[in-house]
Amino acid sequence: MADELRIIDNDITQYIVVALGNEQYGIDIxxxxxxxxxxxxxxxxxxxxxxxxxxxxxxEVVPVMSLRVKMGLPEGEITGKSRIIILKVDQSGSIGVxxxxxxxxxxxxxxxxxxxxxxxSKSGVQSFISGVGKVENxxxxxxxxxxxxxxxx
Amino acid sequence: xxVGQYLGIFLDESQEHIQALNDNLLTLEQDPENEDSINxxxxxxxxxxxMAGTMGxxxxxxxxxxxxxxxxxxxxxxxxxxxxxxxxxxxxxDAIQGYVDTIRDTSDEGENDNESVIAELGKFLNxxxxxxxxxxxxxxxxESPAEKAAAPVSSNSEKALYRKIVLEEAxxxxxxxxxxxxxxxxxxTVYIAESCMLKAARAFLVFKAVEELGEIIxxxxxxxxxxxxxxxxxxxxFVVTAEPIDKVVAAIKSVSxxxxxxxxxxxxxxxxxxxxxxxxxxxxxxxxxxxTTAPEAESAEVSVAPAAEPKAERRASSSSSSKKAAPAKxxxxxxxxxxxxxxxxxxxxxxxxxxxxxxxLVSSAAQMSGGSNSESQAIxxxxxYLESVTTNLHESVMKVRMVxxxxxxxxxxxxxxxxxxxxxxxxxxxxxxxxxxxxxTVVDQIGDPLMHLLRNSADHGLETPEVRSGxxxxxxxxxxxNAYQExxxxxxxxxxxxxxxxxxxxxxxxxxxxxxSEEQAMQLNDKEVIDVLFDPGFSMAKQxxxxxxxxxxxxxxxxxxxxxxxxxxxxxxxxxxxxxxxRLPLTLAIIQALMVLxxxxxxxxxxxxxxxxEDIPVSEIRLVENKEVIQLRxxxxxxxxLSDMLDAPEIERDNENLxxxxxxKGDSLAGLVVDELMGQQEVVIKSxxxxxxxxxxxxxxxxxxxxxxxxxxxxNALF
Numbered sequence: 001m002a003d004e005l006r007i008i009d010n011d012i013t014q015y016i017v018v019a020l021g022n023e024q025y026g027i028d029i030x031x032x033x034x035x036x037x038x039x040x041x042x043x044x045x046x047x048x049x050x051x052x053x054x055x056x057x058x059x060e061v062v063p064v065m066s067l068r069v070k071m072g073l074p075e076g077e078i079t080g081k082s083r084i085i086i087l088k089v090d091q092s093g094s095i096g097v098x099x100x101x102x103x104x105x106x107x108x109x110x111x112x113x114x115x116x117x118x119x120x121s122k123s124g125v126q127s128f129i130s131g132v133g134k135v136e137n138x139x140x141x142x143x144x145x146x147x148x149x150x151x152x153x
Numbered sequence: 154x155x156v157g158q159y160l161g162i163f164l165d166e167s168q169e170h171i172q173a174l175n176d177n178l179l180t181l182e183q184d185p186e187n188e189d190s191i192n193x194x195x196x197x198x199x200x201x202x203x204m205a206g207t208m209g210x211x212x213x214x215x216x217x218x219x220x221x222x223x224x225x226x227x228x229x230x231x232x233x234x235x236x237x238x239x240x241x242x243x244x245x246x247d248a249i250q251g252y253v254d255t256i257r258d259t260s261d262e263g264e265n266d267n268e269s270v271i272a273e274l275g276k277f278l279n280x281x282x283x284x285x286x287x288x289x290x291x292x293x294x295x296e297s298p299a300e301k302a303a304a305p306v307s308s309n310s311e312k313a314l315y316r317k318i319v320l321e322e323a324x325x326x327x328x329x330x331x332x333x334x335x336x337x338x339x340x341x342t343v344y345i346a347e348s349c350m351l352k353a354a355r356a357f358l359v360f361k362a363v364e365e366l367g368e369i370i371x372x373x374x375x376x377x378x379x380x381x382x383x384x385x386x387x388x389x390x391f392v393v394t395a396e397p398i399d400k401v402v403a404a405i406k407s408v409s410x411x412x413x414x415x416x417x418x419x420x421x422x423x424x425x426x427x428x429x430x431x432x433x434x435x436x437x438x439x440x441x442x443x444x445t446t447a448p449e450a451e452s453a454e455v456s457v458a459p460a461a462e463p464k465a466e467r468r469a470s471s472s473s474s475s476k477k478a479a480p481a482k483x484x485x486x487x488x489x490x491x492x493x494x495x496x497x498x499x500x501x502x503x504x505x506x507x508x509x510x511x512x513x514l515v516s517s518a519a520q521m522s523g524g525s526n527s528e529s530q531a532i533x534x535x536x537x538y539l540e541s542v543t544t545n546l547h548e549s550v551m552k553v554r555m556v557x558x559x560x561x562x563x564x565x566x567x568x569x570x571x572x573x574x575x576x577x578x579x580x581x582x583x584x585x586x587x588x589x590x591x592x593x594t595v596v597d598q599i600g601d602p603l604m605h606l607l608r609n610s611a612d613h614g615l616e617t618p619e620v621r622s623g624x625x626x627x628x629x630x631x632x633x634x635n636a637y638q639e640x641x642x643x644x645x646x647x648x649x650x651x652x653x654x655x656x657x658x659x660x661x662x663x664x665x666x667x668x669x670s671e672e673q674a675m676q677l678n679d680k681e682v683i684d685v686l687f688d689p690g691f692s693m694a695k696q697x698x699x700x701x702x703x704x705x706x707x708x709x710x711x712x713x714x715x716x717x718x719x720x721x722x723x724x725x726x727x728x729x730x731x732x733x734x735x736r737l738p739l740t741l742a743i744i745q746a747l748m749v750l751x752x753x754x755x756x757x758x759x760x761x762x763x764x765x766x767e768d769i770p771v772s773e774i775r776l777v778e779n780k781e782v783i784q785l786r787x788x789x790x791x792x793x794x795l796s797d798m799l800d801a802p803e804i805e806r807d808n809e810n811l812x813x814x815x816x817x818k819g820d821s822l823a824g825l826v827v828d829e830l831m832g833q834q835e836v837v838i839k840s841x842x843x844x845x846x847x848x849x850x851x852x853x854x855x856x857x858x859x860x861x862x863x864x865x866x867x868x869n870a871l872f
Contacts, residue, residue, distance in 0.1 A: 042862040043754065044841065045799040046848035054841060054854055056862050059509060061854040063845035093842040149844060 012107050015133060017140055018085065018099040020068050021076065025099075026106065026133055026140040027085065033094055034086040035102060038078055052098055057086060064096035070148060071128060076100055089149055097148070106140065108133045113142065160260060163208050165491070167253050170197040170204075174246055175567050178239060182570070185234035195224040201249065210262040211383070213252040219274040220245050226278060241273045243567070275385075312415035315340035315389035318373045320427050324391070327370055328424045331393040336367075338424065339398050341416035342389040343405055353382040355410050360390075362404040367394020386412075391419075494593060497554055501742055504543075504550050505837040508743060509856050511536075511543045512834065516858030544835060547743050551592070558636050558645070559587035561600040565607055569632065572611045579618050579629040580611060580649075586636035591643050595717050595737055599645070602710040602721075606647040606733045607632060609707070614651035614731060624728070626650065641739050641761025642719075648732030654725040656682050683723050687711045718852055720869050722819075734819070736869065742838055746855075746865065748831035749814065752801025755863040756827075757836050757855055762868045764815045764822060766830065771811060783813070783824060790815065793871055794826045798850060804828065816868035823871055838865060 015026035016035075034057070041053040041064055050069035054061050064084055068076050081101040088094050115131040130144035174197050177190040184190070202217035220242065226232040248267040255263040318340075320328075328338045345355050356379045363369055369376075371391040374384045394401060398418055405414050419427070518536045521529050562584055569582040591599070615621075615630035622628050635646045656679045663674045663685055677685070689708040710733075714721050718738045725731035738744075739761075746757035747766075767785065774781050774792060781792040792813065795801070813824040836855035841847065852867035 040861055042854070042864065044845055044847050044851065044864065045801070046851075047845050051845050054845070054862050054864075056856050056860050059506060059856060061839040061841060061856065061862055063842055065844075093844070095842070095844045 011110050013110075013113075015106050015108055015140065015142060016085070017103040017106055017135075018067075018083075019101040019103055020071065020073060020099060024103065024138075024140050025067075026108075026142040027087075027145065028142070029105065031087050031089050031145050032085055033088040036084050036086065036096075038082040038084065038098075055084065055096060057094065057096070060094070062086065062094045062096050064098055067097045067099050067148075070097075087145060087149065089145055095149055106133065106135050108135070159208065160256075161493070162491075163204055164253065164257050167201055167204060170201045171246065171250055171253065172563050173197040174201075174249075175564065178242055178246065179566055179570060181234055182236070182239045191224065191228050195221065195228055198224055205252075210252065210256065212266055213249065213256075213262050215383070216245060216248055216252070216267055216271060219271050219278070220249070222278055223274055232277065238277055241270070241277065243571075245270050245274060312342060312344070312413065313340070313417070314342040314387060315373070315391065315416070316427060318371060318389055318391070318427060320371065320391075320424065324371050325424050328391065328393060328419065329421050332419075332421055332424070336393055336395050337398070338370075338419040339392045339394070339401060339416050340389065340419055340427070341392065341401070341405065341414055342387055343411060344387045344413040344415075346410045346412045347386060348410070352384070352386070353380055355408055356384070356388055358408040359405050359411065362408060363390065363392055363394075363401060366396045366401055366404055367392050492553075497550075497593070500550055501554065504547050505742060508543055508547060508835055508837055509858075511539055512856075512858035513860070514858070515540065547835070551743070554593050555590040556593050556596050557588045558591050558596055558599070558643070561596050561603065562587055562634065562636075564600070565604070565634065568604065568607065569611065572608065576611060577617070578611070578615050580615055581629050581631050582607070583631060583633045584635075585633070589636040589638055589643055591737060591739065592742075595643075598713065598717055599735075599737065602713045602735070603634065603645065603647060605707070605710045606735075607634065609733075610647065610649035610651065610731070614649035614653075616652050638739070641744070641759065643737045643739055645735040645737070646732050647735070648724075648730060650730040653727045653729055653731050654683055654686070654723065655727055656725075659683070659686065683725065686723075687721075715849070718867070736818070744836060744838060744865075746834055746836045747814065748834050748857075748863065749795075749827040750829035750831060751795045751799055751827050752804055753828075754799070754801055755831065755857065755861065756795070756799075757834070757863055757865045758814060758816065758825070758868055759865070760833060762816045762818070764817045767813045767815060767824070769811045769813050769824075771809060774811075785815065785822075785824075788822065790822045790824050792824045792826060795866070796826070796828070798848070798871075816871070818869050818872045821872055823868070825866075825868065825871070836863075836865065 014029040016029055016032060017024050017026050019025075036055075036057065039055055041055055043053040044051060044063070047053075047063075048065075050065045052064045052066050054063050056062075066075060068074065079100070082098065083102045084096040084098050085102070086094050086096050112134045113131045114134070128144055128148050129141045131142045133140045133142050174194055177194045177197070180187055180190045181194070198217055198221040202214055202221050205214040205217055223232065223238075223242065227234060232238070245267075248265075248270050251265065251267075252262045255261065255265075331338050343356070343359055345352050360369060360372075360376065360379075369390050370393055372379065373389045378384060379388055392401060398416060402414050402416060405411060515536055518529075518532050521532060565584065566582055569580060572578075573580055610632045615632070616624070616626075618628040621630060630649060630651055632649045633646070635644075637644055659682050660674050660677070663669050663677075663682070664671045668674075668685065668688075669677075674682075687707045687710075711721055714735055714737070719736050721733055721735045723731055723733050738759075745760040747760055747763055749756050749758060769783055773783055775783070777789070781794075782789050783792055784790075792811075796803070811826050812828070812830060813826055814830075815822055815824050817823075834857075836857075838853045839855060841851070841854055849870040850867055851864050852870070853865045854862050855865055857863050
């Protein structure tokens with residue numbers, strides 16, 4: 001019985017689902033350090049266009065990128081629902097991604113996730129997608145964080 | 154025993170010892186008779202061996218043991234310092250360094266046995282690099298029959314290693330008691346045949362045979378080490394027995410594969426004097442000892458210390474080896490303690506936090522001071538007091554982190570020596586300003602870039618002796634490294650009196666390598682051509698040597714130095730030499746800065762780089778080569794509009810006068826146009842992290858009193 005439970009636990013990944021316009025994207029919760037409200041962002045000159053700048057997160061300077069611009073979408077309005085998701089992917093520091101809205105947390109089982117995507121569908125966006133998860137009311141694209149962050153170099 | 158907790162200390166201390174060995178070997182190479190150096194080397198090798206043993210690093214221990222043996226032979230006057238020997242010793246030192254490096258990385262000493270180095274050392278030990286070998290064997294052969302025939306066994310001092318054992322008081326007492334009790338005390342050194350495969354087993358049999366006749370009081374190496382086969386071909390023992398010496402010798406020789414036994418009977422005086430070998434009581438042995446050593450020393454091509462001196466030298470040696478337990482300390486007690494750098498980092502971070510909090514308090518107090526009542530007056534005063542305390546605290550912590558740059562430079566004399574041999578050039582390295590202090594982090598990381606620059610000077614800069622004499626320069630090229638402080642920066646100049654950079658040759662190479670089109674290349678001015686040398690993937694070397702010229706070099710130097718917040722430039726004159734000027738910030742963490750507004754955004758400029766602040770009427774701006782300049786007290790200064798450099802939002806401003814912050818770098822000045830001055834502030838430098846790339850002129854960010862992030866402008870990057 002106990003063994004069975006453990007297997008089930010291992011099988012489930014939690015994703016936070018965020019909205020960019022009408023689209024929904026899932027971010028693996030294990031990379032998320034914090035979610036903060038929109039705050040004053042200091043522009044950094046000559047940085048890549050998808051970087052909004054840097055913020056002060058509890059005394060640390062953390063760069064923030066616009067997930068919209070990074071995904072090739074037009075820059076959106078900042079609203080009361082805008083959030084900065086602070087990601088900690090490896091040891092080398094945090095990075096924030098700006099999203100339109102944080103929706104909810106989904107538990108996805110491994111068999112709910114389709115990883116083999118055909119790579120010939122529309123824009124270049126899907127290169128940032130590691131898979132698609134089935135949720136009760138539709139599909140969620142799961143973000144491949146290492147490509148999103150890694151390309152910043 | 155869990156020694157893990159001592160690993161840090163072990164690494165620190167072994168590094169110090171290795172450095173001492175290095176320095177003194179270099180001295181010894183110049184001055185082969187320098188007794189102080191020989192003693193210092195012996196002490197360092199001995200401590201290293203001891204530490205390695207404690208930590209259980211067997212290979213390292215073996216190597217240091219052999220090294221120590223060589224030095225002890227040198228000190229004893231049995232060996233002379235030759236350039237050959239120095240080479241081998243340097244190799245051994247490199248191998249030791251290799252072990253220590255491996256230990257630092259993996260906590261384990263690795264698998265490398267360094268057999269070849271040990272074999273080389275062994276060769277020297279067995280008689281002056283091979284020459285003495287035969288002679289010694291002959292002697293041995295001549296003596297062994299005598300030994301077999303009559304009891305008074307060989308007392309050839311070379312063989313009688315037991316004489317070198319330093320006896321502890323307790324052991325002496327046991328032996329003296331034995332003498333009083335009418336028993337005999339013998340010292341033996343047993344030699345096992347070189348071909349023997351099971352040295353430990355043979356030694357065990359010897360022990361067993363001897364213990365049947367008497368008691369073994371002392372053994373060197375210890376019986377444990379012998380059991381673990383941690384000895385070469387010989388071991389020495391002291392035996393207390395009632396039997397005559399020839400019976401004991403016979404018993405030892407009954408064990409097969411025992412080549413030779415040296416031994417003699419000890420009386421009380423000899424017991425007392427053992428290990429000191431100075432023969433205070435003028436015993437026969439001591440006299441004999443000297444008479445045998447002296448000719449041998451001569452046969453090994455004139456000893457380091459003339460034959461009359463071994464006595465004095467040995468006295469020095471014995472006094473230090475008898476103090477084994479308490480290694481010689483410098484008489485003046487040092488007023489320092491070792492502190493883990495991590496603890497200092499924590500302290501520095503706390504000070505940073507404190508300063509951020511103080512800045513927040515300052516800005517709240519400033520808002521309150523509108524009400525001019527006595528309460529707000531008191532708050533303002535107290536905040537000012539707090540400000541001065543935190544500033545002093547910061548300075549003190551920073552000073553704690555400052556170390557002389559010396560530790561990064563220590564390895565260079567040795568490196569230049571090695572390069573000299575490798576390149577067949579003659580060169581002399583002069584270092585000045587080793588005492589210049591820098592943040593520990595910078596000192597730790599500046600070594601590699603400086604090494605590249607020095608190698609570059611040695612390899613590309615200096616000409617061969619023939620060319621040099623042809624040009625009327627001294628055959629020995631000089632390489633220099635000068636460190637000094639200049640304002641908030643530390644400058645390190647590395648240069649040579651060699652060929653200098655041939656700008657036209659570089660230009661040709663740029664074209665040849667298709668690095669740029671011919672047209673582009675011809676348009677570059679001299680400085681721009683030289684800058685190409687710092688580009689990744691561009692190497693000038695005509696042939697790839699293993700010293701430099703693999704296309705990694707100057708670009709790595711540049712990026713390493715920039716990572717430390719510094720920069721590097723070159724001054725060169727063809728035929729006369731080049732100088733690389735490395736400029737480093739004094740501190741990494743906290744600086745005094747001038748806060749300015751540009752396009753509504755706040756930026757910080759390090760105060761140390763600012764020369765003056767000027768109010769300049771727009772009408773005074775002139776155009777030179779399409780660039781804006783102003784004339785200031787006789788000099789022409791280029792104007793940089795920060796709003797353009799930073800793509801700052803356009804805002805309306807007073808168009809009649811410009812606020813110009815004049816910054817300096819070395820001898821050059823530049824004027825930065827800003828919109829508004831906001832005053833001076835102490836700022837804590839934070840990195841922007843690896844994810845976001847920006848212009849080189851943004852060197853970091855800081856958090857202001859109100860929590861806002863402001864970027865820091867590195868004015869050195871504007872030149």
